[in-house]
Amino acid sequence: MLSQRVGITDITINYHRPLVNGRRIWGSLVPYGQVWRAGANENTTITFSDPVTIEGKPLDKGTYGLHMIPGESEWTVIFSKNSTSWGSFTYSQAEDALRVNVKPQPTDPHEALTYDFGRIKPDSTVVTLAWEKVAVPFTVGVNTKELVAEDLHKQLRGLAQYSWDGWDDAANYLLDNNAHLEEALQYEDKSIQNEERFENLLTKARILDALGRKEDATGTRDKALTRATPLQLHLYARQLQGQKKQEEAFAIFRSNYKKYPSEWFVHTGMARIYSAQGDFGNAAKEMKTALASAPDQQKSYVDGLVRRLEAKEDINK
Incomplete structure (x- = not known):
């Protein structure tokens, strides 16, 4: 089993690892043009804790049977709603959730079939199957900004709603990611209602700047400076x-x-x-x-x- 977190989304691949063992793999042990279980024994499965995109195409959260159709110059990667079968022997295209076409690539020899996560970013990763001398990559995308914004909204219905810093942290995240700025401003106002401080006033000024409300931003920033300690002023000047x-x-x-x-x-x-x-x-x-x-x-x-x-x-x- 292999897992990777992308943003706040968990991706888990459960698979078995057949060996080359001196055999000819592609076009022989694994025929071209036929559905293959992309591993060994029972279904290879892939689980997403949140909705994702595969090569830009949407796929809902859940666990999928992972199958592939090898080709000399192009492979088809299949995400099946059936994740509990033995291999691909009872695979049915009617159960497909998604198919994408990708290009195989040459790679260093891999005796055992391997999956790997590479090019990991806050909102994407590349999943690669590698076996023998062939690698098959596909890109998984995650809408991390929206998922975090939704998660913050849920958190702020709990104890975090009663402190100034819970709302301020949420507003800062939205601001830093240039997402839902009007909502960020509402969060910051609630932070200030809980306790007016240098930190949340300064964040509010930054949000107002981002919204193009320069005059309001200047007034709020000036007010923030009157609430600052000497050290906060010094550190702000360094910023x-x-x-x-x-x-x-x-x-x-x-x-x-x-x-x-x-x-x-x-x-x-x-x-x-x-x-x-x-x-x-x-x-x-x-x-x-x-x-x-x-x-x-x-x-x-x-x-x-x-x-x-x-x-x-x-x-x-």
Whole structure:
């Protein structure tokens, strides 16, 4: 048995592994043009926990008997509603759920028949049967975004609905995947109703940005910043730097430095401003101030920044 999760969908193949054992396989032991059980003994089966596509064609969730019709240049892969028979001896085309045609490929020798999952992505994988010197791949697609959105909706009918972070996590997933943005906004509003915080206000601002509501986004983002702790402000400014929004980041660094001069990390923010200006002397001075009161687990990192500044290296690059 072989299993693979794609997104939140489980795919399981249950099969037996015949051996080549010195025999001629294709066109002989396994004839061309005839239905074959794609394994040995009882039905090879494949199970999908959610609806999928096979080579772009839809297939409902469930367990299927997996059969194939080999050909020299093209194979037919069959998903049968009958998954409990012995081999393909009683196979009936009337029980087909789906057929797709695929191209066989040459491969390294495989003494034992093998199935494998390859090219695994969040929404697809390639299933490959390999035996002797032939590989037969077919692509399984999964609508992961929609499945997760549906699953989130179910989860938010449970205990998660009573916390701010359950709704916020769900909204962030939809936002990050550019899916159901209006629903994401509703989720974030419910998060804020439970508890208004920097995190959910900032997420709401990002959703509003994605919806093109720039003015509302700006107002919500400004409100979020008033709820932030000094460290949250600093980390947000670092995120802005990662987004190449240096001036916005530097404005927050300056404000943080002015309001909370006793916090060690605000000095790293000022050091970054000086570094960008080419004032490595003041940058190193600020970073040394940060080093003096930084937590032990941060000292090595900050010390490295000091050395870079002393070497006149811009730490923002």
